[in-house]
Amino acid sequence: MTEPVFSIRNLFVEYATRDGDVVAVDDVSLDIRKGEILGLVGESGCGKTTLGKAMLRMIQPPGRISGGEMWFGGRDLMTLTEREMQTLRGRRLSMVFQDPMTSLNPLEKIVDHIVETVMTHEPGVTEAAARDRAKDLATRLGILENRIDDYPHQFSGGMRQRVMIALALALNADVVIADEPTTALDVIVEAQFLDLLRELRDEFNLTIVIITHNIGVVAEVADRVAVMYAGRMAEVGEVGEFFGDTRHPYSQGLLKSVPNIDMAEQHLYTMTGSPPSLLRPPPACRFHPRCPHAMVCCTTEQPRFAEVGSDHSAACWLYLEHPNKHPLERVDA
Amino acid sequence: MPDPTMPLLKVTGLRKWFPVQRGFLANLLNRGRQEHVRAVDGVSFEIRRNEVLGLAGESGSGKSTVGRLVLRLLEPTEGTVELDGIDLASLDREELRKTRRRMQVVFQDPLASLNPRMTVGEAIGHPAEIHIPSLSPAERKARVLEILRAVGMTPPEFFYDKFPHQISGGQRQRIVIARALITRPDLIVADEPIAMADVSVQALLLELMAALRDEFQLTYLFITHDLATAKYICDRIAIMYLGEIVEIGTVDEVFNHPTHPYTQALMSAVPVPDPRHRRTAPLPRGEIPNPINPPSGCRFHPRCPIAQEGICDVAHPELRTVTGSSEQLAACHLRTGDYQHLDPEKQSDRR
Numbered sequence: 001m002t003e004p005v006f007s008i009r010n011l012f013v014e015y016a017t018r019d020g021d022v023v024a025v026d027d028v029s030l031d032i033r034k035g036e037i038l039g040l041v042g043e044s045g046c047g048k049t050t051l052g053k054a055m056l057r058m059i060q061p062p063g064r065i066s067g068g069e070m071w072f073g074g075r076d077l078m079t080l081t082e083r084e085m086q087t088l089r090g091r092r093l094s095m096v097f098q099d100p101m102t103s104l105n106p107l108e109k110i111v112d113h114i115v116e117t118v119m120t121h122e123p124g125v126t127e128a129a130a131r132d133r134a135k136d137l138a139t140r141l142g143i144l145e146n147r148i149d150d151y152p153h154q155f156s157g158g159m160r161q162r163v164m165i166a167l168a169l170a171l172n173a174d175v176v177i178a179d180e181p182t183t184a185l186d187v188i189v190e191a192q193f194l195d196l197l198r199e200l201r202d203e204f205n206l207t208i209v210i211i212t213h214n215i216g217v218v219a220e221v222a223d224r225v226a227v228m229y230a231g232r233m234a235e236v237g238e239v240g241e242f243f244g245d246t247r248h249p250y251s252q253g254l255l256k257s258v259p260n261i262d263m264a265e266q267h268l269y270t271m272t273g274s275p276p277s278l279l280r281p282p283p284a285c286r287f288h289p290r291c292p293h294a295m296v297c298c299t300t301e302q303p304r305f306a307e308v309g310s311d312h313s314a315a316c317w318l319y320l321e322h323p324n325k326h327p328l329e330r331v332d333a
Numbered sequence: 334m335p336d337p338t339m340p341l342l343k344v345t346g347l348r349k350w351f352p353v354q355r356g357f358l359a360n361l362l363n364r365g366r367q368e369h370v371r372a373v374d375g376v377s378f379e380i381r382r383n384e385v386l387g388l389a390g391e392s393g394s395g396k397s398t399v400g401r402l403v404l405r406l407l408e409p410t411e412g413t414v415e416l417d418g419i420d421l422a423s424l425d426r427e428e429l430r431k432t433r434r435r436m437q438v439v440f441q442d443p444l445a446s447l448n449p450r451m452t453v454g455e456a457i458g459h460p461a462e463i464h465i466p467s468l469s470p471a472e473r474k475a476r477v478l479e480i481l482r483a484v485g486m487t488p489p490e491f492f493y494d495k496f497p498h499q500i501s502g503g504q505r506q507r508i509v510i511a512r513a514l515i516t517r518p519d520l521i522v523a524d525e526p527i528a529m530a531d532v533s534v535q536a537l538l539l540e541l542m543a544a545l546r547d548e549f550q551l552t553y554l555f556i557t558h559d560l561a562t563a564k565y566i567c568d569r570i571a572i573m574y575l576g577e578i579v580e581i582g583t584v585d586e587v588f589n590h591p592t593h594p595y596t597q598a599l600m601s602a603v604p605v606p607d608p609r610h611r612r613t614a615p616l617p618r619g620e621i622p623n624p625i626n627p628p629s630g631c632r633f634h635p636r637c638p639i640a641q642e643g644i645c646d647v648a649h650p651e652l653r654t655v656t657g658s659s660e661q662l663a664a665c666h667l668r669t670g671d672y673q674h675l676d677p678e679k680q681s682d683r684r
Contacts, residue, residue, distance in 0.1 A: 043531040156620050186391035186558065191602035191616055213532055216561075216604030239608045257536035259561040261588070261603045262610065268536040268565065274501050275531060 004031035004071075005207050006055065006175055011068030013047070013054050022278045024050040024063070026231040032175065037201055037208045039222030039239070041215055041254075043275050047231040048211045052177045055209075056093050057085050072175075091121050094168035098180040100160035104152040110138070110163055111148040114170050121171050137166045141196065158189035165200070175207045182217060194221045215258055219243055224311070227251045230276050230286040236305075237312030247314040250287045285317065288328070297322040339418060340379035341519055341552050342403065347412035349373040349398050353625060370624050372398040374576035376412075380520070385546065385553040387563035387584070390573035391599075393621050396556050399573075400522045403554060404436055405429065416520065434464040437513035441525040443505035447497040454493035457481070457512045464516045476515060483548065484511045485541060503534035507541065514549060524556045539566055560603050564588050569660070572596045575624055575632040578652065582661030592655045592663040595633045614638075631666065639667055641675050 013025035024047045032038055042048045054065055057077060070077040073092065077085065097103050104113060114134035118125055125133075138148045141162045152160060161181055168176045178197075182190040198221060200206050212218060218225050218239070225242040227235045227250065235248040246252045256269035273290045276282055282289050288298040297317050306319035317325065350369035373395040380386045388396045401407045403414055405421050414421045416432060424432060437460075440446050447456055457477045461468055468476065474493075481489035484507040497505055506526065513521055526542065527535045543566055545551060557563050563570055564584055571581040572593065580593040591597045594617075601614035617636035622628060628635050634645040644666050652662040653669040663669045667676040 043533060158620055186621070187560075187602040187604075188391065188598060188616060189620055190604070191612070194604075195616070214604060215532075215606045219606045219608045219610065220604045222608075243606065243608050254532060255606055257533055258606060259536075259539070259559075259565040260606055261561040261564055261600065262605050262607065268540060270536045270540055271533040274503055274534050 003034055005034040006032040007069075007071040008032075008051075008055070009069040009071070011051070011054060011070065012066045013050050013059055014064060014066045016062040017279070019279055023281075024231055024278060025054060028068075028228075028231075028233050030226060030233060030236065032207060032209060033224075034207055035201065035205045036223040037197065037210060037221055039218030039225045040209055040211045040228065041213065041218050041225065042228035043213055045230075045275055045278065046228045047278075048228050049179050051228070052095065052179050052209065052211050055175075055177060056089050056095055058089075058095070087121070090117065090173070091171045092174045094171070094173040094176045096161070096164045096168060096176060096178040096181050098183050100157070100164045101152060103164060104160060106152055109149050109151055110143070110155065111135075113163065114138075114148075114166055117167050118170050133170060134166075137169055141166050141169075156189075157184050158186075158193060161185065161193055162196070165196070169200070169204065169206075172204070173206070175209065177209045177211065179211045180213070181210065183212070183214070190217070191220075197221055215254060216260075227254070230281055231278055232286060232302075233305075233315060234287070235312075235314040235316075237309060237314075241309045241312040245309060245312070247308045247312070247319065248287075248316050249291045249293050249318075251314075253290075253292075285315075293318055294328040295322075296324045296326045296328055299328065300324070336418075337382060341382045341384075341417060342380040342554070343413075343415040343418075344379070344399075344403065345377050345413050345415075347373055347376045347399065347402055347414065348410045349395075349402055349407060350410045368625055371576050371627060372624060373402065373409075374627075376573075376576070376578055378571055378578065378581060380552055380554060382519075383546070383550055383552055384569065385555055385567045387567035387570035388554060388556045388573060389558065389560055389563050389570055389599075391558060391621050393575070393624060394573040395576040395624075396558075396573050397524055400438075400524050400554060400556050403520075404433075404438055404522055406438075431464075434460075434516045435518050436520045436522065437516065437518040439506075439509050439513050439521060439523045439526045441528050443502065443509045443529065444497060446509050447505060449497055451496075452493065453481075453486075453495050453497070453500070453508050456497075456508060457515055460512060461515045477511075480511045480514050483514070483545065484508075485537075486511070501534075503530050503537060506530060506538055510538075510541070510545070514545065517549070518551070520552045520554065522554045522556070525558065526555075527562065528557075528559070535562075542566060560588075560600060572599065575621065575627050577632060577664070579633065579665070580661070580663040581652065582655070582658065586655070586658050586661040590655070590658070590661070592661065592668050593633075593665050594637050594639055594668070596663070598638075631664070639677055641667065641672065644672055644675070 008030045011025055011028045015022045015024055040048050053059055059065055111134050115130040118130040135145055143162055182193055201208055222239050224238050229250045235251045246255055253271040257271055271290055284301050285298040285303055288294040303315045303317045303320055305313045305315050308314050308319050349372050351372055353368040376399055390396045402409050454477050458473050461473050478489040486492045486507055527538045530538055555567055567584050569583050570587050571578045574595050580596045591600050597614040598617045601612045615638050619636055630646040630648055631650050634640040650664040650666045650670050652664045655661040655663050655669055666672045
């Protein structure tokens with residue numbers, strides 16, 4: 001249960017823009033364990049989607065993976081040829097996007113999407129066998145058998161998202177990366193979909209990385225949480241430890257500033273400022289301009305990861321030794 | 334002077350049916366049977382002065398259409414909208430234009446709401462130019478700077494000449510709010526005003542809207558899909574399903590004692606940032622049906638965990654007072670209607 005199925009080591013992803021290079025993923029390391037649901041959270045522009053795409057080596061120019069290793073199935077994906085990568089993609093690693101409509105062919109029946117996927121990746125399978133597999137899967141995912149001959153536009157958002165998962169499962173993918181899979185869905189459909197993800201994980205021992213900006217979704221479905229801020233990993237931990245004893249000041253702020261339907265708060269915590277531009281990110285710890293606990297060392301040196309629990313670490317000087325941990329004198333504008 | 338005890342906004346029996354566009358051939362074969370999307374189908378509510386009424390529901394529930402009908406950006410098929418006792422339908426164009434000064438709107442996407450070629454100062458000053466032409470340019474600028482300060486854009490002189498692309502998303506939404514405030518409106522219709530903002534910025538916008546309400550004596554119709562946000566900012570809340578209000582009441586009543594099975598399901602489905610949390614109500618089956626041919630009787634009955642055959646699929650439930658509460662109404666045969674003895678979880682046990 002705890003062996004990593006996918007290991008990211010010191011990964012860098014850069015985008016060339018007119019105004020200079022943007023480092024969207026900056027020295028990220030992360031282990032994804034077999035059979036877990038990992039919630040990757042952060043605000044827009046923090047690099048979470050870029051990280052997800054990088055895991056499948058799907059970064060398009062002007063972006064590129066500029067450094068690091070990604071270990072999967074005993075091999076570093078960075079050493080594979082594009083052709084080897086293609087057989088892996090879809091077959092063992094799969095990605096589900098926020099808007100399923102853009103991932104489905106509007107002129108093709110739902111069933112044909114699944115059949116085509118199976119026959120492309122497993123040339124030995126007959127069309128009849130592929131069709132049977134499609135039917136089984138659709139039923140398993142709560143899609144009525146008489147609807148698999150419908151076209152994507154006849155499906156609702158929640159049903160389309162189920163089709164996307166069916167495509168990933170059709171080839172028995174080991175790892176599914178789901179990028180904001182519920183963001184376009186209404187709350188009830190979202191809850192149904194999250195229940196389904198958990199069932200699939202249990203049934204197929206699937207490993208799922210769910211990328212989301214919604215900390216509530218993470219609490220609902222994830223076994224572990226990884227928080228990103230401005231291209232870097234801020235905190236990683238088991239879900240109970242993370243929510244019970246949140247350590248990184250950014251994660252703390254994020255949790256406190258989200259209205260919670262279960263609580264009667266009179267005032268919301270408000271974080272100062274907004275997420276930085278990655279074109280000119282703040283030096284050292286990127287959160288220090290917004291951090292209520294900022295110290296001198298936070299402005300001069302990027303913190304390492306500190307162990308803050310049995311399965312919990314945070315990249316913050318509060319939990320590390322440094323000779324210059326004096327509070328920062330702020331010059332307010 | 335209008336009577337201060339009278340509601341600021343009164344909406345009665347509001348209906349908006351959109352005709353369904355059909356192809357030429359379908360028209361030829363199927364003549365005379367025009368179908369309609371019943372986006373809003375018989376909605377009534379009041380908003381008191383300086384109150385925030387939330388309008389919550391899933392996509393397709395008709396909540397945004399209600400907002401547009403209130404602002405008279407859409408003509409209702411049926412029903413009335415009264416502002417301070419004046420029926421908006423009775424006004425001629427010039428009178429309606431003058432009344433619009435008192436009702437402003439904040440939409441979800443600030444970038445789409447702002448003209449990219451107008452500076453912040455011009456954008457905010459523009460409604461004043463139209464609605465308060467008596468102001469001199471200098472007076473207008475002074476007022477814009479004052480409003481900029483009120484929405485937290487300080488120093489205001491610094492932002493006055495900026496273009497929308499030069500400021501952040503959260504700041505853009507502040508500009509949209511400032512522009513809504515410049516005509517000193519009574520009512521603000523806010524349609525998902527914080528949905529586009531970053532999570533860490535949403536809290537700031539919500540706090541700002543709450544503060545402005547006190548400072549400018551504002552009344553909000555706050556349209557949102559996010560119940561946690563609604564709970565935070567609203568005084569009362571109306572839950573919509575397929576073009577109808579199924580439950581309405583104070584935030585305390587509706588969140589602490591949700592009565593309609595749909596409200597219960599909706600509240601229970603909201604993800605809570607606490608991994609120990611468990612859902613309290615079962616999820617309804619399936620998804621919100623097509624509003625062209627809504628289900629008979631109670632529109633929620635095909636998905637309802639307590640629906641009774643022969644009752645819920647036949648008769649349409651009216652909004653009725655929830656037992657033991659002062660302001661809460663719900664439209665359910667088994668919870669507030671004539672068939673409460675059939676409710677598997679009796680009301681008395683829940684309270």
